[in-house]
Amino acid sequence: MELSQPKTITYTESAALLERARQVLAGGVSSEFRKYNHPHAIFYTHGLGSRIYDVDGNEYLDFTLSQGPLLLGHSHPEVLQAVQEYSEQGQLFAGQHLREIKLAEKLVQLIPSAELLRFCLDGSEAVQTALRVARAKTGRQKFLRFEGHYHGWLDNVAWGFSAPSLEALGERDNPTVFPWSQGLATNSRDEFSVLPWNDLALVEEFVARNHQELAAIITEPIMCNNGCILPEPAFLPGLRNLCDQYGIALIFDEVITGFRVGLGGAQQFYDVTPDLSIFAKALASGYPISAVVGKRDWMKRIEDGSVIHAGTMNAGNPTVAAALATLKVLEREQPHQRLYQYGWQLMAGLQQAAADTGQNLQIQGLGPMFSTVFTDSAPARDYRGTLANDKAKLSRFIAGLHNRGVRVIGRGLWYISAAHTQADIDQAIQTATDVLKTL
Ligand SMILES: Cc1ncc(COP(=O)(O)O)c(C=O)c1O
Numbered sequence: 438m439e440l441s442q443p444k445t446i447t448y449t450e451s452a453a454l455l456e457r458a459r460q461v462l463a464g465g466v467s468s469e470f471r472k473y474n475h476p477h478a479i480f481y482t483h484g485l486g487s488r489i490y491d492v493d494g495n496e497y498l499d500f501t502l503s504q505g506p507l508l509l510g511h512s513h514p515e516v517l518q519a520v521q522e523y524s525e526q527g528q529l530f531a532g533q534h535l536r537e538i539k540l541a542e543k544l545v546q547l548i549p550s551a552e553l554l555r556f557c558l559d560g561s562e563a564v565q566t567a568l569r570v571a572r573a574k575t576g577r578q579k580f581l582r583f584e585g586h587y588h589g590w591l592d593n594v595a596w597g598f599s600a601p602s603l604e605a606l607g608e609r610d611n612p613t614v615f616p617w618s619q620g621l622a623t624n625s626r627d628e629f630s631v632l633p634w635n636d637l638a639l640v641e642e643f644v645a646r647n648h649q650e651l652a653a654i655i656t657e658p659i660m661c662n663n664g665c666i667l668p669e670p671a672f673l674p675g676l677r678n679l680c681d682q683y684g685i686a687l688i689f690d691e692v693i694t695g696f697r698v699g700l701g702g703a704q705q706f707y708d709v710t711p712d713l714s715i716f717a718k719a720l721a722s723g724y725p726i727s728a729v730v731g732k733r734d735w736m737k738r739i740e741d742g743s744v745i746h747a748g749t750m751n752a753g754n755p756t757v758a759a760a761l762a763t764l765k766v767l768e769r770e771q772p773h774q775r776l777y778q779y780g781w782q783l784m785a786g787l788q789q790a791a792a793d794t795g796q797n798l799q800i801q802g803l804g805p806m807f808s809t810v811f812t813d814s815a816p817a818r819d820y821r822g823t824l825a826n827d828k829a830k831l832s833r834f835i836a837g838l839h840n841r842g843v844r845v846i847g848r849g850l851w852y853i854s855a856a857h858t859q860a861d862i863d864q865a866i867q868t869a870t871d872v873l874k875t876l
Contacts, residue, residue, distance in 0.1 A: 510856020585820025
């Protein structure tokens with residue numbers, strides 16, 4: 438087959454709009470991660486199914502899916518119709534509406550740990566709500582988190598997400614923790630401890646020493662944000678046992694895994710039930726809603742008003758409509774088998790392409806989402822393992838794909854949607870093969 442040349446993709450209009458945006462939007466963007474598109478922040482006009490289009494008229498086969506939310510693909514007609522219908526009946530009531538109950542009932546039915554829940558606007562807020570509930574019930578102040586996991590951008594979790602090098606991280610049982618931003622409240626560093634992930638013995642030893650001050654252990658059940666690393670078989674059950682033993686809240690941050698690995702999230706997939714968990718991204722196909730869900734025993738702190746959770750914009754008509762419509766389509770069409778099948782096919786196709794072209798591409802993940810990195814090392818089992826990856830080569834790979842009309846998240850994370858087709862998977866493998874030949 439002929440080698441596909443980079444399309445005549447130009448970014449002239451986006452570059453001009455970025456220049457204009459910079460005059461009024463800090464950095465030209467509304468979220469830090471959007472700066473890191475290739476070759477700079479890109480301005481889009483519309484998205485449809487598995488495709489997204491930019492102001493230069495370029496069409497991309499999209500595996501970014503807006504950083505995960507678009508599990509049904511762009512602009513699913515049933516979601517759009519529901520949003521329009523519900524919006525016409527009002528937007529926000531500063532009061533309750535029936536559909537909110539229906540959505541909550543659906544989540545309680547789908548998610549193993551969900552007995553009571555509250556809606557928020559995004560993952561970051563819901564994480565904070567869960568931590569507050571955990572502190573209130575246990576009467577303890579600190580939480581344990583893991584290196585390389587992302588739990589939003591707010592102060593007490595904007596630490597320990599990244600590090601300049603393996604050496605800089607120091608000892609595994611006493612890691613150096615780096616802030617992700619300037620301006621974090623210095624006392625936010627006192628709220629948590631950090632350990633490498635997937636090392637149950639290390640966590641057991643730490644918790645045995647520190648349980649009296651530990652309110653919660655929070656983890657992404659799959660380390661999606663750095664390498665899409667799966668938990669080792671004993672890890673999540675081990676955390677569950679430890680939390681039971683010492684009365685600590687086990688919090689699963691299912692912002693990425695929720696609805697994506699299955700309708701009951703990673704907790705159903707791995708059969709480990711957390712006390713509290715957070716669902717966001719894929720819940721509403723790109724509309725801003727999240728949920729903190731949990732066992733009644735924990736969530737009753739919010740129920741009885743001893744823990745305050747509030748928000749003017751929570752559970753508005755259009756966002757609830759989007760979530761109900763999304764779940765309806767997911768339940769009716771049951772796309773997960775296809776998400777896995779296409780995901781595995783794509784992973785296998787990329788691995789074969791790498792073998793054929795002699796590239797040290799390494800793939801980890803589950804299918805509906807997976808990560809591509811370049812390394813000669815063994816597959817990483819924690820964030821430290823990912824620091825050996827060749828980031829410059831990954832950037833060239835992502836740029837090469839983008840210049841040929843395939844859009845993937847810059848850190849090598851691929852998301853599959855229900856809108857992707859066999860032809861899309863074939864196109865992605867062919868394009869990746871062409872790019873790998875050039876690296
Ligand atoms: C695992 C995880 N938790 C929390 C968040 C924060 O969610 P949001 O960006 O909706 O505030 C993210 C965002 O990417 C995430 O991946």
